[in-house]
Amino acid sequence: MQLPTRPDPRSYRDWTWVACPVILPPTVPARAVLHLPTLRLDQGRVRVDLAYTHAVPKAARTGHTVALGVDWGLNTLLSCGAARLHDDGRITTPGAGAMFRAAGVLAKQHRLRRQGERLQAKADRYRQLTGGDEQHALTARHAILNDEIHRVAARRSNLNEALAWAAARWAVDQAVTAGASVIYVEDLRSMEARGMGRTHNTRMAQTVRGQITDRMRHLATEAGIAVVTVPPRNTSRHCPLCLAPLRHRKAPDVPTVPGWKWALCPGCGWQGDRDQGAWQRIAARGLAHQAKTATDRTTGTMVIRTIVDRLEAGAVITPAATGRTSRRDRSKKGPTRPKPTRPAPRRRRTPSPAGPSDRAGQRPEGHAHTDRLRLPRAARRHQGVTTISPPPPGLRPGDRAAGRHRPRGAALGAGFHLHAHATPPRWEQVLPPDTPVRLGITQRI
Structure with missing residues (x-):
């Protein structure tokens, strides 16, 4: 393109040729015919408005399925x-x-509309008060309101344009x-x-x-x-x-x-x-x-x-069949296996082994299943529950301090609902180095 070399070009010598490479976006087809571009300045950068033409298939009026x-x-x-x-x-x-929901955009659009209406009503009132007098004290405010009305209108136009293209x-x-x-x-x-x-x-x-x-x-x-x-x-x-x-x-x-x-x-x-x-x-x-x-x-x-x-x-929708079909052949090929009316309870195959000797009050091993591949969910849960310390030594049961430390829930038979005395989980214990652990069962070799 040919651009001037001075603000006020007077002759042909004041113009020079400038080459500006343009990188086409991937949205432009390869066989498109490019037209003459238009240059414009946008925030200190040069933008190119490039129109192009390419062949598209012709849309038919009838014959649609x-x-x-x-x-x-x-x-x-x-x-x-x-x-x-x-x-x-x-x-x-x-x-x-499917649905295209634009409630947030439409709500913002309505807010801008109401703001524009309020500004327009105020500007009309200022125009009535000034009466066209350029020396009036409200003339400057009227000009500021007009500028704000134009800005709000531009925001609404940009919002409508983006919403239209998106939809x-x-x-x-x-x-x-x-x-x-x-x-x-x-x-x-x-x-x-x-x-x-x-x-x-x-x-x-x-x-x-x-x-x-x-x-x-x-x-x-x-x-x-x-x-x-x-x-x-x-x-x-x-x-x-x-x-x-x-x-x-x-x-x-x-x-x-x-x-x-x-x-x-x-x-x-x-x-x-x-x-x-x-x-x-x-x-x-x-x-x-x-x-x-x-x-x-x-x-x-x-x-x-x-x-x-x-x-x-004849412009009615025929509902689809509601019945479900199975791809697998479910026809009976043999006698039905007898099923007990009451399922047999799950029994462990071997008794739970005895654990290592520990301090008094340790919770016993209980019914540890040996056929489970993983511990139950309750066993993996954090069991650091709140415990109640025993009464301090030297106090009789009738003292006030003793009553403050008495496990009330355990005394009333409430058990774990109010207070609980629990030991830490087994995996928190320090086991001997030669003690293997498998499936939650401790065995000695």
Whole structure:
């Protein structure tokens, strides 16, 4: 490239050629056609905006057998799942679907929105007080508020941009993983929340659904996947298995959370999250109406504009078989072995050997099993329990000091529940060097 050698170049001699090597990222295909780059300064570094063009497979309007249905929500931003169209006309779902939850990002978005609204209201008040007078005392504060409003708006724009790319990439990755050739999305123009209240309308407008759909089309085109919008009528209201009206309830796992997230079908008995049923309805409707897919001449987007009752009747999900099959042959090949009504108790094969002589009061060996490969869990537990020291010498039982040291639990017969007299575990004892230890049994050779 040719760059000036002085701030005010006047002739051709004030320009010189400079070579800047550019390392292409791995996301650029090897056969891509590079276009003229654009240089820009960013925090003292030179950035290159490089556009490229490469060939991608053409997305088909019809002939799809595996589709991905995407449903929009308020609490759950995206819910999607794959559906398969069989040769006999049945539509099944190979999986339970997935959800893209962005509650934290949406909460931050709402906080920035409320902050921007408060700053805008204060700025409007300052503009009324100043009345356009540049010499007013509040003019400087008004300028500071305007700068802060621009900064908050820039943060919201960056957050929406990152959220749109993340959600679109997630949806396209789901389609590629499921082997889908088309993504069916609800038509955004018919999802305007009219008459639902100011809060609901604001939430619907803040979910950046339009940006997500545009990014989804861009990423899906590179993979050869078509993105088709379908009418969203009754997708969350009717059952995906029998098209009967659903009854909405609170979710059984979170009954204290407000909202009607759980759907129950009074006809076939299907129940589940309403968003899960919605993406099944969207995918089935798209596969059944794929012959009605039209391409917009202006934008080139694919859309299904109308719903045909005859095709809608077949847009149902066929439930998978619930019975479990076994791969192993379980047929009877001989007589049944008699089993005792009461299992025989476990008995040790050999008596526990006597341990080394030790001080008086040592706990005996007990019933140590010789056929166990490892010690029981209770034997490995730390047994450094609290013990009660005996009364000091020279005190009679009636003294106050003697009563303070009396093992009350042992006297009342409570045993280990209140106080315990226990010796340290066996592995803490110092054994003779010629004494082997195996399986918790001490033997002398």
